[in-house]
Amino acid sequence: MHQLQVLLFASYAEAFGASSVTVAVPDPATVADVVGALRRLPGGDVLPDAPLVAVDRRYAPGVVHVRAGQEIALIPPVAGG
Amino acid sequence: MHQLQVLLFASYAEAFGASSVTVAVPDPATVADVVGALRRLPGGDVLPDAPLVAVDRRYAPGVVHVRAGQEIALIPPVAGG
Amino acid sequence: MIRTAITTSPIDAAALLAEVTTDATGATALFLGTVREVNDGRAVTGIEYSAYTAMAGEELQRIAKEASERFDGLRIAVEHRVGTLALREISVAIAVAHARRAPALETSRTIIEALKQRVPIWKRESYVDGDRQWVDPTTAHVSATAP
Amino acid sequence: MIRTAITTSPIDAAALLAEVTTDATGATALFLGTVREVNDGRAVTGIEYSAYTAMAGEELQRIAKEASERFDGLRIAVEHRVGTLALREISVAIAVAHARRAPALETSRTIIEALKQRVPIWKRESYVDGDRQWVDPTTAHVSATAP
Numbered sequence: 001m002h003q004l005q006v007l008l009f010a011s012y013a014e015a016f017g018a019s020s021v022t023v024a025v026p027d028p029a030t031v032a033d034v035v036g037a038l039r040r041l042p043g044g045d046v047l048p049d050a051p052l053v054a055v056d057r058r059y060a061p062g063v064v065h066v067r068a069g070q071e072i073a074l075i076p077p078v079a080g081g
Numbered sequence: 082m083h084q085l086q087v088l089l090f091a092s093y094a095e096a097f098g099a100s101s102v103t104v105a106v107p108d109p110a111t112v113a114d115v116v117g118a119l120r121r122l123p124g125g126d127v128l129p130d131a132p133l134v135a136v137d138r139r140y141a142p143g144v145v146h147v148r149a150g151q152e153i154a155l156i157p158p159v160a161g162g
Numbered sequence: 163m164i165r166t167a168i169t170t171s172p173i174d175a176a177a178l179l180a181e182v183t184t185d186a187t188g189a190t191a192l193f194l195g196t197v198r199e200v201n202d203g204r205a206v207t208g209i210e211y212s213a214y215t216a217m218a219g220e221e222l223q224r225i226a227k228e229a230s231e232r233f234d235g236l237r238i239a240v241e242h243r244v245g246t247l248a249l250r251e252i253s254v255a256i257a258v259a260h261a262r263r264a265p266a267l268e269t270s271r272t273i274i275e276a277l278k279q280r281v282p283i284w285k286r287e288s289y290v291d292g293d294r295q296w297v298d299p300t301t302a303h304v305s306a307t308a309p
Numbered sequence: 310m311i312r313t314a315i316t317t318s319p320i321d322a323a324a325l326l327a328e329v330t331t332d333a334t335g336a337t338a339l340f341l342g343t344v345r346e347v348n349d350g351r352a353v354t355g356i357e358y359s360a361y362t363a364m365a366g367e368e369l370q371r372i373a374k375e376a377s378e379r380f381d382g383l384r385i386a387v388e389h390r391v392g393t394l395a396l397r398e399i400s401v402a403i404a405v406a407h408a409r410r411a412p413a414l415e416t417s418r419t420i421i422e423a424l425k426q427r428v429p430i431w432k433r434e435s436y437v438d439g440d441r442q443w444v445d446p447t448t449a450h451v452s453a454t455a456p
Contacts, residue, residue: 009361010431011443048447054429057364073361073429077447080358080365080389080430081263081342081401081421090214091284092296129300135282138217154214154282158300161211161218161242161283162195162254162274162410176323179341185396188345191338191417194326198335198408249332261345263421270338271414 002027004034004066007073012051015043031055031072032062038074051075083108085115085147088154093132096124112136113143119155132156164230166222166240168215168283173241173252182237182259189263191270195254197247201297205290211244211253214282218242225276232272233265240273242283253285311377313369313387315362315430320388320399329384329406336410338417342401344394348444352437358391358400361429365389372423379419380412387420389430400432 001024013019016038023037031053038044038051052075053060059075066072082105094100097119104118112134119125119132133156134141140156147153165181175194183190197209222240230236237259247253256273260266278299285297312328322341330337344356369387377383384406394400403420407413425446432444 007361009429010359010433011445014443054361054364057367059427073364075361075429076431076443077445078425078427078429079432079444079446080360080428081425088214090282091212091286092298095296135214135217138220140280154217156214156282157284157296158298159278159280159282160285160297160299161213161281162278175326175339179322179339183341183343183397185346188343190341190343192322192326192341193410193414194330194337194339195410196330196335196337199332200408250330261347263340263342267340267418267421274410274414 001025002029002068004029004068004072006034006038007071009073010076012046012074012076015046016041017043028065028067030062031060031064031066034066034072035062082106083110083149085110085149085153087115087119088152090154091157093127093155093157096127097122098124109146109148111143112141112145112147115147115153116143163237164223164226165238166219166226168213168219168222169241169243170245171243173243173255175252175255178239178241178255178257181239182257184237184259186235186261187237187259188261189266190257190259191266193254193256193270193274194252197249197251197253199249201287204287206249206287207290208246208248208288209253210246210286210288212284212286213244215244218282221281222277225273225280229269229272229276233260233269236260236265236269238269238273242277242281244283310384311370311373312385313366313373314389315360315366315369316388316390317392318390320390320402322399322402325386325388325402325404328386329404331384331406333382333408334384334406335408336413337404337406338413340401340403340417340421341399344396344398344400346396348434351434353396353434354437355393355395355435356400357393357433357435359431359433360391362391365429368428369424372420372427376416376419376423380407380416383407383412383416385416385420389424389428391430
């Protein structure tokens with residue numbers, strides 16, 4: 001297991017009560033592992049079935065591997081425009 | 082036969098050398114009769130097969146009847162915008 | 163709300179935007195036609211737009227009215243300029259606002275396409291070499307006239 | 310030419326129009342998103358836009374770049390504002406110019422649709438009754454949050 005920091009925004013930041021959280025995930029870990037860990041935290045019940053995740057500022061599907069040092073962010077449903 | 086005035090614009094005004102012309106057409110006359118008469122005037126060779134005609138400021142097909150007192154105009158290919 | 167005009171004055175795009183945008187609209191689409199320096203491979207120095215003004219005004223209003231009937235709550239302002247225009251000046255401005263973006267965008271497009279087909283306005287381009295020609299979109303090139 | 314920005318300053322639509330329009334362009338399409346007073350049947354007094362600013366800037370640039378590759382000679386300027394906006398203020402402006410109208414109009418539409426799908430920006434509406442809610446387009450209604 002290792003620790004990864006995940007950035008949170010907007011409604012997710014409110015749900016988790018923080019602008020970032022640290023999750024413990026297997027090493028190596030995938031985006032899906034990160035989402036699973038987030039879902040088990042207090043507030044994680046607000047997450048939809050497949051929340052959007054960005055790795056290093058690009059959307060990344062569940063199968064992508066992530067490691068410490070990457071910028072990982074959980075993206076609520078976007079509402080720009 | 083009776084006389085009808087026809088308004089001319091842009092390239093057609095140049096071709097006929099006037100901003101309006103008077104044509105002699107059967108009574109009753111149709112838009113097609115007017116176009117036929119215009120085609121026989123000096124400059125009338127520039128007209129395409131089916132030039133646009135407006136009667137009282139609306140496009141009118143060849144079969145429409147026209148009479149003196151109506152505003153009849155020959156419309157070159159439009160190029161607004 | 164619909165306002166259409168054939169005008170001899172310079173077109174103020176910002177004024178049209180302000181005219182159609184309200185507290186109830188969430189999307190505004192603006193289309194501008196401007197004079198460009200090259201057409202059909204020739205260097206253009208200016209364009210003279212002329213119109214069958216009375217019919218052009220009525221036809222433009224009919225086009226805007228027809229387009230407005232496809233969606234509720236559209237706000238439409240259209241101006242077409244006539245006279246001599248320099249490079250980069252605005253020849254036509256179509257501003258459409260609506261609560262939602264799709265009606266605003268689609269109506270703007272509907273109006274410019276119909277305007278180009280139906281409004282009796284003509285343009286004569288002036289070229290660097292002093293020549294002038296009427297533009298004929300139906301032949302995809304300009305038709306020669308006396309300079 | 311492509312310029313995109315996430316900005317905290319009021320958006321100047323006229324400046325974007327001037328930025329993309331040149332002697333070589335003949336058509337300019339502008340899309341504006343503005344704050345409207347009613348959403349989902351509730352009276353809105355203002356909107357707070359927030360962003361994952363670093364990614365939003367990069368994603369907006371990627372969207373504009375992808376859109377620019379469909380036609381040669383496009384000129385694109387896009388700004389999205391963040392912060393607290395009042396009614397009628399501009400949240401997003403997309404200005405696209407091209408020699409011809411179809412590329413300008415289609416590119417403008419492509420960009421706003423992609424922006425709404427992909428750029429990590431969120432909005433929280435404030436209502437007359439003092440409540441505030443995050444807007445969630447995926448559920449077609451707002452999701453309740455603590456006021």
